[in-house]
Amino acid sequence: MAATAETVPTELVIGPEQNYSTVSEHLSDLVLVQPTPLWWYGGMAISSLLCLWLVVAAGYLFYFGVGVWGVNIPVAWGWALANYVWWIGIASGGTFISSLFYIVGADWRNGVNRFAESLTLFAAAAAGLMPIFHLGRQGLFYWLFPYPSVMGIWPQFRSPLLWDFFALLCYILTSIVFWYIGLIPDCATLRDRATTRRAQIFYGILALGWRGSSRHWRNFKVVYLVMAGFMAPMVVSVHSIVGLDFAAGIAAGWHSTQWPPYFFIGALYSGWAATLLLMIPIRRLYRLERIVTERHIEVISKLMLATGLMLAYCYAIEAFQPFYRGDAAERNAYLYGVFGAQAGSFWVRNTFNIFMPQLLWIPAVRRNKPILVLLSLGIVFGMWFERFNFVVTALAHDYIPSEWGNFSATIWDEGILYGSIGLVFAGFFLFIRLLPVVSIFELREVLRRRGQE
């Protein structure tokens, strides 16, 4: 049991006995002093194996083409697209925690933002791979860039698919800088606490010579605030554009204006769940109960509950619209999603995304870590099924019955999905071993505001 955690009153964002020295020591020693724990080797080994699976699956795909997947006409968008939307959704949660809640000045943000942002980085990288895999000729992906070629052909900027390319590319690039700039002062702490030459050089280079001068801090605050101000709307735009990819298509069931907010809410939802899913075990394993307190978990659980209700509303609208509009094809497509060959995914998504999370209304559930982990896992899982159901059923049941078809995945679809999970986890394991999992200087700021220098 996390015995120490129970003594921290739930409303505190940090243990009352913590001060500058304790947080600096604790968080940097996790990286610098603590020998690599056994669970880390286990986790890293499994993730690397999965990652290897991705390499094999991708190699096979590149060699033989997308025919190795279950996609065909009419269902030409399959798991790759579901994976893509899923990963980019998980990524959004982290950026939103660190940008929006920075602007509104939420004090609980500082305990979880580093963590969530790192998850963002790897999830966005995994998301970025999917559209490339999905291209028929992966080697020509650079045709999406507006570059002057001898063919004289340029991209078509009226298509949301191209917006998506720009959105994802800019999102990944800006996330890296936003994440890194927040790391600079912490790298300086690690550099100064490091005792081995190698660690001093490694963190010294990452810290760029940061010396905490008040001129540095002043510039840092300005730049970080403006960046946060851009990152928050950026996340909204990125996932809305993902929604527009579908909304601009004419397939029955896709052609609707509700997808941008629907997708964005779903994205946040899976983002909170993924953050909680990783935060609870790491908090326990790294003995961070006094730093990532009950309050952080409580806040994210409540956010999850609220977002889940918004998503339930979206699902209700999704069910209402085809019947209200009275278009037979749309109605058929929706009913096919609910009762057809892929109906399982529809009920999985409702169970894990809507019904089960209602347990979060009960305060005892919000305090029960194992149940929270299971609920979050369910949401992450359920969100994948939501995306799968959304992508596949609309295509499988288009306007003309002669166009109807079905979809079944192959092991190469599975390889890409499970492999991408391995990629994200491998990145995450590297991160928790090499960098502080919680932003140290932001914790010191929280302590200063609370008078606990």
Add this chain to the structure above:
Amino acid sequence: MSGEPAPLYGLVGEFVESDAAVALARQLRMEGFRCFDVYSPVPLEEMEELLPSRPRSALALIMFGAALAGLIVGFFMQYAIAVIGYPLNIGGRPLNSWPAFIPSAWEICALFTVYIGFAAFLVYCRLPQLYHPIFNAPRFERASQDRTFLCVEAQDPRFDAERVSAIFRKHRAARIAEVTE
């Protein structure tokens, strides 16, 4: 090391409480000192008024300019391609279908802001600069953990080691030391 002693960079005081360092900075400022800096493990909002105001507004302005530049570059890149370079009739829509150009222009705007902002941040902080004389200060590794340091630089026209030490002591400096270049 050559036999010649390294020139003096300044006098540094170590403080347990950052408020004491801020009070000292305020006094130095009132006495007309210009070349001093506080090194702290947290941002000290109180220091903002004690520093020259130019870079603060300049950084915000640069980022604003970067955002505008990103919007303009992003939009007109699309305009040039869709209207001039490769005019395509898509369902009879106007070649300059500007609403469709806004999403990509916004993404490019954010990209410009973040990258140019980061570059400007580095320039204004004079980073990366892996060596700085202040790192010679004893126990300076604590500046990124739990102590606040204030350094009065020798290049300040009002610098006088005796006088500065006296001010340091008055403000409860835990340690006072000379820092060489």
